[in-house]
Amino acid sequence: MSRPSWVLLASAMILCMGHTGFGQQLPSKPWLDEYRPTRIEWVALELQATEGDVEFGENDITVNFYLGLKSFPNGVIYCDLAFLPTASASMVQVIQQGIRQRFQKLSQLPERQGITLTIDVQEAKVRSSRQ
Numbered sequence: 001m002s003r004p005s006w007v008l009l010a011s012a013m014i015l016c017m018g019h020t021g022f023g024q025q026l027p028s029k030p031w032l033d034e035y036r037p038t039r040i041e042w043v044a045l046e047l048q049a050t051e052g053d054v055e056f057g058e059n060d061i062t063v064n065f066y067l068g069l070k071s072f073p074n075g076v077i078y079c080d081l082a083f084l085p086t087a088s089a090s091m092v093q094v095i096q097q098g099i100r101q102r103f104q105k106l107s108q109l110p111e112r113q114g115i116t117l118t119i120d121v122q123e124a125k126v127r128s129s130r131q
Contacts, residue, residue: 040067043115044077051099060087061095079119096121 047065056062061083068078083092096119103117
């Protein structure tokens, strides 16, 4: 029993399409590409992990290190030091001075040369629970 020629032709076309499809490269997925953080990204991450405090603790102060728009061309790491109205001014100053002193000591390391720190001290805006 012979097969019709159109069946053989269709089978050959399917096989050819499948063969050429397997050889093609899949579209690029940038989120799967390996990413190596820059030096300034590592320093900011290290500072946030070791010095940062994102929740108001007993002293009513938070410290957050981050990179801004001018970080990469200028080598600047930003630090937001926010405090609640109940925080003492002397404690805010002590923490601010401590951050600056530790950063100056650590900036002597070769991997931190050329990176500066900008500290922004501001009172946190908190909503009253009575509103």
